[in-house]
Amino acid sequence: MATRSQSRSSNRSSSTRDRSTSEGRNESRTSESRSNQNRGRQSRSAFSWGENSGPLIGAALAGVAIGFAANFGRKALMQGIEATTGAWDQILATEHEMTLAIFDKMLATDQSQTFKRKMLLMKLTHALDKHAHQEEMVVYPALREANEAVDADHLENEHGYIKTFIYELNEMGPDAPNWLEKVREFRALVHRHAHMDEEEVFPRFKQAMSEEQNARITTLVNRDGFWMA
Ligand SMILES: [Fe+2]
Numbered sequence: 001m002a003t004r005s006q007s008r009s010s011n012r013s014s015s016t017r018d019r020s021t022s023e024g025r026n027e028s029r030t031s032e033s034r035s036n037q038n039r040g041r042q043s044r045s046a047f048s049w050g051e052n053s054g055p056l057i058g059a060a061l062a063g064v065a066i067g068f069a070a071n072f073g074r075k076a077l078m079q080g081i082e083a084t085t086g087a088w089d090q091i092l093a094t095e096h097e098m099t100l101a102i103f104d105k106m107l108a109t110d111q112s113q114t115f116k117r118k119m120l121l122m123k124l125t126h127a128l129d130k131h132a133h134q135e136e137m138v139v140y141p142a143l144r145e146a147n148e149a150v151d152a153d154h155l156e157n158e159h160g161y162i163k164t165f166i167y168e169l170n171e172m173g174p175d176a177p178n179w180l181e182k183v184r185e186f187r188a189l190v191h192r193h194a195h196m197d198e199e200e201v202f203p204r205f206k207q208a209m210s211e212e213q214n215a216r217i218t219t220l221v222n223r224d225g226f227w228m229a
């Protein structure tokens, strides 16, 4: 197999042969050949990895592998803590409690604690995101399948307003004079929403399902929570 340098030199010798037959054609061929060589050099420098790229690629892949393993471990730890809380409805109820506890910490801050407020809002956003994902990807679709679409649609619609509160809090900033008032309103919505989950919708749905179906929902909620952790 001819290497790039071999084919370049064979291009050059064919240009030399051309020179003996026609001067004019030779001029244009030589310049064409030069520009081809230039293009070749440019494309190699722009798109090829080069001869000594092996260790670099190896290091990059090792970095990706370490990052993936660390993230996987973190997810396993996060989800491991939650997976101990039992069936799907208990997992979600525990998450409601954890979320309301973050709200209480937010309500205990004052206007000067801007960093703490920012951190708590980030924590709350992550907790609500993960929780909503589990409900929207598993529980609400299962509810619709069981002819409970009205409740599923109502609850999913409220998730949109939960996201709206997060948006508003981010936009107003942690030192806004009405920050606490906004957080209080937000907490009231989440509390009412969680109450509907826990007291009305989940118990009815749980009772209507077989033990196997409940176990399946628990598996799916845990699996979804793992990837969102
Ligand atoms: Fe919900």
Ligand SMILES: [Fe+2]
Binding pocket: 092, 096, 131, 135, 193, 194, 197
């Ligand atoms: Fe919920």
